[in-house]
C-alpha cells in the first residue's frame with residue numbers, strides 16, 4: 470500500500486494543482502461559474518480515480534455537491550468520506566508571496582488558496598480509491614460539498630437526507646495534525662454562541678460636568694458588566710458553563726504564541742494547560758462595541774451602549790444552554806441597578822467524539838502504520854457545524870476527523886499551503902484505515 474500510494478502521488482499532486490487553479494468561492498458576490506468549474510473538476514477527478522458512480526448533487530438554495538460511490542464486497546462496512554471543494558476568498562493578493570490561484574512549490578510545501586483547506590481532502594479520497602485499484606474492501610461513498618466556508622444550507626443536508634449519509638464510519642478530512650508527522654485525531658470541537666447586550670441609563674446624553682457623578686454612565690456600566698465575565702487571571706467565569714481539563718495532547722506554548730502572533734512580553738491569559746484553554750474551557754470575547762468614537766468625543770455622560778459577546782462552548786455542553794447561562798449572567802450582574810437587555814444570537818453545537826468503536830481501532834492502527842508513531846487526540850478551537858449535523862443524522866456512525874492540514878498551512882490566511890509529504894502520509898493513513906476496517910483484522 471505504501472508503494473502504491475508513493476507511485477501514485479504525482480497524480481494526487483496534479484489533481485491538487487488543477488483544483489487550486491480554479492478560484493471557486495461560495496461567498497456571495499463571487500461567480501457561480503467558478504464554483505461550477507470546480508464542481509465539474511471534482512467529478513472528473515473521481516471518475517478518473519475509478520468510482521463507478523459519480524454525480525453532481527444540487528443543493529436547494531446552495532452550491533452543488535459531488536457524490537461518488539464504489540461498492541465494496543457484500544457485507545463490508547460503508548465508509549463515508551467528506552471534504553469540501555470551495556475555498557475562502559484570497560483576500561489581499563499583495564500579501565501573497567506567489568499568486569493565490571497558481572500552485573507553487575517551496576520547501577516541500579505546495580502554496581495556493583485551498584491547497585490545504587480543503588482541496589487536500591478532495592484529492593486524498595481520490596488517491597485512496599486509486600490505491601485500491603477500483604476494488605475497495607469497504608463500500609465507499611464520497612461527498613464533497615461546495616459551500617463549507619460560506620456556511621450554506623448543505624450543513625442541514627444530513628438531517629434532511631439521512632439515507633445519503635448512512636455509514637458505519639465517516640471520515641471528515643477537513644482538519645490535520647498539530648505537528649507535521651505526528652498523527653492526530655481531532656476529537657473535540659468547541660461549540661459557539663453569541664449575544665448582544667445593551668445598557669440604557671438616561672433619556673439622552675448630558676454634560677459630564679453638570680451631571681456626571683450621580684447620573685449613571687451607560688458605557689461605564691457596560692464595561693463593568695463585561696468585566697464580570699473574566700476573573701483576575703483572564704479565565705472566563707460564567708455560572709453554569711464549566712469546562713474540563715484536556716487529557717489529550719497539549720499545545721506547545723511557543724508554537725501557539727508564534728502562530729497567534731502574541732507579543733513576546735505579553736503573557737497568555739487563563740489557567741491550566743494551553744490545550745485546556747483552547748479546546749475544553751469556555752471563553753467569552755467582546756467582539757464589538759457601539760459607543761461614540763474617540764475622535765470627536767465630547768464631555769458627555771453616555772446614555773446607552775451596546776456590545777456583542779462571542780462565546781466558545783466546551784465540547785459536550787449544549788450550546789443553547791450555555792448561551793442561556795451567559796444571558797442569565799449578564800442580566801444578573803448589572804452594576805448600580807442599571808437596566809440591561811440581552812438579545813440571543815446564533816449558536817453552533819460543539820462535538821465530543823466517542824473514540825471507543827471498531828473504526829477508531831482500525832484508524833489508530835492505520836495511523837501507526839502510516840506515520841510510524843502513535844496517534845494523539847487533539848481538539849479544535851473552532852467548530853465544524855456539519856459534524857454536529859452528521860452525528861444527529863447518523864447516530865450509529867463513528868466520526869473520524871483527520872487530514873493533511875497542519876498549523877503551518879495558514880488556512881484562511883495569505884500564503885496557504887499544504888506539506889506534500891504530509892499529504893502523502895494522510896493518503897496512506899486513510900487507505901490503511903479502510904483496508905484495516907474492511908479486512909476486519911481488528
Ligand SMILES: [Zn+2]
Nearest residue numbers: 586587617643
Ligand atoms: Zn475547511
